[in-house]
Amino acid sequence: MKPALTHTAPQYPNSWQDLPMGEALRDIVEATLAESSRQFFGYHLLRLGNLSSEITLAQCPIKHRFNLTRKTQDYSHVVGKPDSLPIAENSVDAILLAHELDFAKDPHQILREVVRTIIPNGHLVLVGFNPWSLCGLFKYLPFKRSNPLHHARFFSLTRTKDWLHLLGFEITSVRRSVFSELFLGRRLAPESNWLTWCEKYLGWLSAIYIIEARKREIPLSLIKPKWNTKAKFAPVGATTWRTGSMKVDN
Numbered sequence: 536m537k538p539a540l541t542h543t544a545p546q547y548p549n550s551w552q553d554l555p556m557g558e559a560l561r562d563i564v565e566a567t568l569a570e571s572s573r574q575f576f577g578y579h580l581l582r583l584g585n586l587s588s589e590i591t592l593a594q595c596p597i598k599h600r601f602n603l604t605r606k607t608q609d610y611s612h613v614v615g616k617p618d619s620l621p622i623a624e625n626s627v628d629a630i631l632l633a634h635e636l637d638f639a640k641d642p643h644q645i646l647r648e649v650v651r652t653i654i655p656n657g658h659l660v661l662v663g664f665n666p667w668s669l670c671g672l673f674k675y676l677p678f679k680r681s682n683p684l685h686h687a688r689f690f691s692l693t694r695t696k697d698w699l700h701l702l703g704f705e706i707t708s709v710r711r712s713v714f715s716e717l718f719l720g721r722r723l724a725p726e727s728n729w730l731t732w733c734e735k736y737l738g739w740l741s742a743i744y745i746i747e748a749r750k751r752e753i754p755l756s757l758i759k760p761k762w763n764t765k766a767k768f769a770p771v772g773a774t775t776w777r778t779g780s781m782k783v784d785n
Contacts, residue, residue, distance in 0.1 A: 536694075544640040545686040547605070549585055553683055560743065561589060563712055564633060564662055567745055569594050571708060575658045577628020583617055583649075584635040597629060618644040622652045629658040636695070637664050637687040643698070650702045655752040659704060660745065664689045665711070668742045692744045704748040711741035 551557035572595040580597040582588045588602035588610045601612040603620065615621045618641055630649055636642040649659060665671055666689035674684055696706055 539643050539688075539690070540641050541688075542640075545638045545688065546683050547585070547638045548683045549608070551586060551589055555682065555684065560713065561586075564743075564745065565590055565592070567710055567712060568592060568660060571747060572660075575629045577654070577657070579627050580629040580631070581622070581627045581652070582631045582633075583620075583645075584633065587631045587633040587635065590631060590633055592631075595629075618648060620648045620652055624651050625654045627652050627657065628654055629660070631660045633660075633662040634664065634687070636661070636690060638683075639688070642688070642690065646698055646702055650704075650750065653750050655750055657750050659699075659748045659750065661695065661699075661748070662743060662745050663692070663695055665739075665741055665744055666691050668740050670742045692746075695746065699746070699748050703751055705751045706746060706748050708745075708747040710745045711738040711743070712745065713742035 548554055548557075551561040554560065568590075569592075572592045575592075575595050575597055577597055578599055580592070580595065580600040582590065582600065582602045585604055585608060588604060588608070592600070602608075602610050603613040603615055603617070603622075604611045605614070605616065607614055613621065617635060617639065630653055632645075632649070636645060639645050653659065664684070664687055666674075670684065671689050674687065674689060692709065692711075696709075699706060
């Protein structure tokens, strides 16, 4: 297993259009989150990164949604580094990470910043590429080297879930989607029987996975000391033992 930290930053896409079938992938993520995003409540929703910023959560009831990108874009509200967020601790109600870890130099630090800024019981949505898919296999083939997917990290679903569990997140939903050859720009038709069969029996071969989680914190409870209010008295004439002698109380 390769370490999560790399010394060379991967080629970072400016938009979904930089990825094969990028706009179709964005539409799939939006459709997948349409229903669950209605359960997000609070005041602030952070879309972290270029790809996250282009996802519209039309059904989400959180009104204040802001985008944080590494460089100034047309849709940017805040410019900053994802591994050092200029956001106060416990101040964001929901965070969306669409393939941000796949193009990160240090994904662990990004997740630490997410834990720091998100409130207890806050929502986290994480979208990642599946290394066991055809897309993950074609990543290592020597063709179309300019494709940004060659530089993507492709962290497995199991590994990503372990990171989230260690940081105190509870996984509430995992969905797998897209059965296609992303490098070749080919996708199974939505009405295809083969696609339905793949979704039912071959979910582990999907091109992307979508994790929904919530930050959990166990509150500390004060333990009150037990006070013994019953006084103990020695009976009259009781014998008191001392070292080397015996004394009888009158």
